[in-house]
Amino acid sequence: MNQAIAKADTLIEAMGWIRRFRGKTTVIKLGGSLLEDRTAMHHLLLDVIFMETVGLRPVVVHGGGKAITQAMADAGIVAQFIRGRRVTDEPSLKVVEQVLAGELNVELTEMMERLGGRAMNLSPRTTCVLHGQKMLDPDGEDLGFVGEVTRVDRDVIESLAYTDQVPVIPSLCYDDEGQLYNVNADTAAMAVAQSLGADKLVFLSDVNGVRRDESDPNSIIPAMSAATSRELIASGVIRGGMIPKVEACLETLDRGVQKVHIIDGRLRHSLLLEIFTTDGVGTEIHA
Ligand SMILES: Nc1ncnc2c1ncn2[C@@H]1O[C@H](COP(=O)(O)OP(=O)(O)O)[C@@H](O)[C@H]1O
Numbered sequence: 001m002n003q004a005i006a007k008a009d010t011l012i013e014a015m016g017w018i019r020r021f022r023g024k025t026t027v028i029k030l031g032g033s034l035l036e037d038r039t040a041m042h043h044l045l046l047d048v049i050f051m052e053t054v055g056l057r058p059v060v061v062h063g064g065g066k067a068i069t070q071a072m073a074d075a076g077i078v079a080q081f082i083r084g085r086r087v088t089d090e091p092s093l094k095v096v097e098q099v100l101a102g103e104l105n106v107e108l109t110e111m112m113e114r115l116g117g118r119a120m121n122l123s124p125r126t127t128c129v130l131h132g133q134k135m136l137d138p139d140g141e142d143l144g145f146v147g148e149v150t151r152v153d154r155d156v157i158e159s160l161a162y163t164d165q166v167p168v169i170p171s172l173c174y175d176d177e178g179q180l181y182n183v184n185a186d187t188a189a190m191a192v193a194q195s196l197g198a199d200k201l202v203f204l205s206d207v208n209g210v211r212r213d214e215s216d217p218n219s220i221i222p223a224m225s226a227a228t229s230r231e232l233i234a235s236g237v238i239r240g241g242m243i244p245k246v247e248a249c250l251e252t253l254d255r256g257v258q259k260v261h262i263i264d265g266r267l268r269h270s271l272l273l274e275i276f277t278t279d280g281v282g283t284e285i286h287a
């Protein structure tokens with residue numbers, strides 16, 4: 001009996017959180033490192049379906065960096081990164097498109113449907129909602145077919161909420177001439193969050209947050225300011241794939257969003273814990 005009462009109390013507590021966030025948009029960025037872990041994905045997508053079921057508006061943006069690097073290696077192409085972004089020539093772009101739009105986007109959507117949710121893949125192979133241009137690297141490096149998003153088809157994404165479908169968007173964009181570009185998925189998620197005026201942007205990765213020592217999980221920084229984030233990038237503490245993630249957080253904060261989170265998607269229900277409880281998990285970056 002006591003157990004039943006505790007369950008009912010939990011439900012009533014959850015009701016308050018659900019009321020608070022009902023109708024609000026949360027952009028969830030799924031990292032490629034995480035996509036490799038099927039069990040973690042299963043539980044994460046259940047969380048996304050739960051969010052949609054109780055009236056929140058989750059929007060999924062995904063990468064697939066690890067799978068792209070593997071597919072490139074299979075094709076005999078050596079991957080090269082500059083400040084966490086993949087140098088993308090024409091053969092690499094073909095691989096990127098196949099992995100992101102042809103494989104992962106379809107798999108994620110199908111997985112959500114199998115788990116009882118409703119999802120719609122919005123990719124260059126179906127309905128492309130991200131439009132942009134070639135990205136000019138601040139250091140003057142030519143990254144090839146790497147793009148940045150300048151416009152998002154907000155209406156298409158928002159209309160799905162009325163039919164109870166979760167949009168699933170890969171990090172690819174077209175320019176006005178119909179050229180496809182490879183977009184870093186953290187940057188793509190940021191553009192989607194900004195365009196939708198999202199309440200929250202959550203980056204789900206395979207690390208427990210930003211660490212002072214990349215190899216030491218206990219060195220996690222629970223909360224850091226924009227100024228500290230910039231210092232840690234400059235000093236090399238934040239490197240590789242964590243750079244575009246933190247840069248995306250900083251740019252989101254610059255546009256008025258108060259808080260952004262980088263959390264460990266391998267931790268069971270980390271997404272729900274982040275949204276429905278006051279105990280944050282991972283790293284919160286604030287203005
Ligand atoms: N200071 C840091 N703290 C945590 N991770 C870091 C840090 N600096 C670099 N990293 C690396 O960034 C990776 C996350 O970026 P990335 O591989 O692009 O993830 P995702 O595929 O989720 O976008 C981590 O797995 C880690 O190797």
Ligand SMILES: CC(=O)N[C@@H](CCC(=O)OP(=O)(O)O)C(=O)O
Pocket residue numbers: 030031032033062063064065066068084085086096146147171182183184185186241
């Ligand atoms: C330009 C650029 O770097 N594009 C990324 C797109 C995928 C991505 O960002 O995947 P993660 O989220 O797993 O890092 C890439 O080619 O790896």
